[in-house]
Amino acid sequence: MAMERELLKNAFSKPCTVIYPFEKLEPPEGLRGKHEYDPEKCIGCGLCARICPSFSITLKGGPGPKCTGLLVDLGKCLFCGQCEEICPRDAIWLTTEYELAVINKEDGILDFERTPPPPKTTPKKVE
Numbered sequence: 001m002a003m004e005r006e007l008l009k010n011a012f013s014k015p016c017t018v019i020y021p022f023e024k025l026e027p028p029e030g031l032r033g034k035h036e037y038d039p040e041k042c043i044g045c046g047l048c049a050r051i052c053p054s055f056s057i058t059l060k061g062g063p064g065p066k067c068t069g070l071l072v073d074l075g076k077c078l079f080c081g082q083c084e085e086i087c088p089r090d091a092i093w094l095t096t097e098y099e100l101a102v103i104n105k106e107d108g109i110l111d112f113e114r115t116p117p118p119p120k121t122t123p124k125k126v127e
């Protein structure tokens, strides 16, 4: 009898799953998904690449003023969020974007561009 009662209850109650990908749930706050990057804030310090436990981040061009951006390999990423935590300029962060499936693994590499600042010039001495 208990089983019939349970069956009837479930037959008329709302399903707790959704028909993904036709229906999507709102991701919970704090979900660690795809990275975002602000090239204006990045100083090319390389801390994000150094802290990354799975070596997912590559600094392009070299450290400091030479840095031309970052490559983030989502295929290697553990979504631990350490790159976001360590960045001194809040230049890299994880969004709640979770649909990251790709056919080719190269498509899972985020290529962030940064224009390096012009080299500093020392003013000429006026004699």
Ligand code: SF4
Pocket: 048, 051, 052, 053, 054, 055, 056, 057, 072, 076, 077, 078, 079, 080, 081, 082, 083, 084
């Ligand atoms: S979230 Fe973690 S594993 Fe992914 S790139 Fe950042 S530090 Fe590396």
Ligand code: SF4
Pocket: 041, 042, 043, 044, 045, 046, 047, 048, 049, 086, 087, 088, 089, 090, 091, 092
């Ligand atoms: S994203 Fe942040 S931690 Fe990474 S190189 Fe730029 S400033 Fe440094």
